[in-house]
Amino acid sequence: MVTDMALYSPASLRSELHQIGCRLTPQRETILKVFQNLPKGNHLSAEDLYTLLQERGEPISLSTVYRSLKLMTRMGILRELELAEGHKHYEINQPYPHHHHHLVCVQCNRTMEFINSSILRIGIKQAEKESLHLLDCQLTIHAVCPEALRRGWPSLLPSNWTCSRTLAGLGMVESVEASTPSA
Amino acid sequence: MVTDMALYSPASLRSELHQIGCRLTPQRETILKVFQNLPKGNHLSAEDLYTLLQERGEPISLSTVYRSLKLMTRMGILRELELAEGHKHYEINQPYPHHHHHLVCVQCNRTMEFINSSILRIGIKQAEKESLHLLDCQLTIHAVCPEALRRGWPSLLPSNWTCSRTLAGLGMVESVEASTPSA
DNA sequence: TTAAGTGCAAAAGTTTTGCACCAAG
DNA sequence: CTTGGTGCAAAACTTTTGCACTTAA
Numbered sequence: 001m002v003t004d005m006a007l008y009s010p011a012s013l014r015s016e017l018h019q020i021g022c023r024l025t026p027q028r029e030t031i032l033k034v035f036q037n038l039p040k041g042n043h044l045s046a047e048d049l050y051t052l053l054q055e056r057g058e059p060i061s062l063s064t065v066y067r068s069l070k071l072m073t074r075m076g077i078l079r080e081l082e083l084a085e086g087h088k089h090y091e092i093n094q095p096y097p098h099h100h101h102h103l104v105c106v107q108c109n110r111t112m113e114f115i116n117s118s119i120l121r122i123g124i125k126q127a128e129k130e131s132l133h134l135l136d137c138q139l140t141i142h143a144v145c146p147e148a149l150r151r152g153w154p155s156l157l158p159s160n161w162t163c164s165r166t167l168a169g170l171g172m173v174e175s176v177e178a179s180t181p182s183a
Numbered sequence: 184m185v186t187d188m189a190l191y192s193p194a195s196l197r198s199e200l201h202q203i204g205c206r207l208t209p210q211r212e213t214i215l216k217v218f219q220n221l222p223k224g225n226h227l228s229a230e231d232l233y234t235l236l237q238e239r240g241e242p243i244s245l246s247t248v249y250r251s252l253k254l255m256t257r258m259g260i261l262r263e264l265e266l267a268e269g270h271k272h273y274e275i276n277q278p279y280p281h282h283h284h285h286l287v288c289v290q291c292n293r294t295m296e297f298i299n300s301s302i303l304r305i306g307i308k309q310a311e312k313e314s315l316h317l318l319d320c321q322l323t324i325h326a327v328c329p330e331a332l333r334r335g336w337p338s339l340l341p342s343n344w345t346c347s348r349t350l351a352g353l354g355m356v357e358s359v360e361a362s363t364p365s366a
Numbered sequence: 367t368t369a370a371g372t373g374c375a376a377a378a379g380t381t382t383t384g385c386a387c388c389a390a391g
Numbered sequence: 392c393t394t395g396g397t398g399c400a401a402a403a404c405t406t407t408t409g410c411a412c413t414t415a416a
Contacts, residue, residue: 064398
């Protein structure tokens with residue numbers, strides 16, 4: 001899964017950090033490594049990342065996680081995704097051929113990635129026009145899945161309902177009609 | 184400024200609400216009216232909207248504001264914007280010719296709108312492909328303004344620094360080099 | 367009449383910060 | 392050394408919720 005991934009070596013990260021008066025710390029290096037090895041299509045919230053590092057026994061605090069995510073996003077190393085889940089998610093900011101966009105079902109929060117190179121082209125042109133330095137450009141499509149529509153979306157669904165699309169994504173496809181509340 | 188705006192009359196809002204088992208309340212009508220009359224390019228956070236209504240003497244609670252924003256977003260009447268400011272902003276979801284996208288400076292948070300019809304076309308096609316019902320589709324471009332770059336963005340700037348681009352937007356263009364902290 | 371909506375206050379999250387200590391360069 | 396970074400705990404915010412009371416239809 002993780003293929004042509006050496007976007008940032010520790011050395012190049014160090015040098016980018018130094019350029020702006022920052023230092024390379026073990027924590028920052030660890031975080032970068034996590035994102036570099038994250039399977040394509042995954043993204044982590046601050047909390048996710050913190051938990052994951054804890055489980056691996058990496059010593060890091062939640063504040064440092066937040067601070068690093070913010071810094072690395074501003075540096076253009078990470079991408080901050082605003083999907084429909086209430087907290088931000090992060091992924092590595094992939095270079096041009098792998099650069100992708102998101103389609104989100106606002107009911108079940110399932111996210112699908114897609115690639116479309118004209119979008120980036122539009123973004124580059126627009127940033128140039130305003131003479132800004134481009135960091136990231138992402139198309140987010142909000143949509144509703146057919147199951148939700150069928151059930152009378154938006155308000156008739158229990159808030160913890162999950163559509164079959166999501167269940168399928170989790171590898172548990174059977175009870176599409178079940179809608180079993182569990183909160 | 185507010186031109187061809189009668190996207191939703193109270194009656195059409197009522198009927199859309201009824202279709203999903205909801206009611207038209209004075210609060211919802213008021214909120215819709217605010218967004219319909221909002222000058223092009225403006226967007227409000229929940230807090231902004233609440234304050235604005237308070238000032239106008241409209242009786243509404245903050246919870247209702249949140250509840251209405253969520254509902255109207257899910258109905259596709261409003262658009263939830265995730266710009267770079269930590270809280271969500273909302274604007275009316277304009278139909279196809281007025282549909283627009285955003286370019287944001289991550290340093291000064293200034294937001295610029297732009298129109299590009301191919302983006303919507305891409306969004307429609309992608310949603311169709313996954314057989315989802317499209318609600319909204321927005322391209323967000325994150326960038327840094329030249330002033331920030333010149334000053335050694337990202338970390339050397341005081342957190343309350345505002346670039347000349349922003350000052351210009353506020354109609355106070357003089358002291359571009361001042362960077363006067365005020366927090 | 368009755369199910370949906372509102373307001374209030376409390377709770378639940380998420381993200382930020384002050385400060386003392388630690389460590390990269 | 393010196394300045395930036397980290398961890399901890401407290402604080403600050405934004406958003407959600409339970410419940411009793413209203414109100415649209």
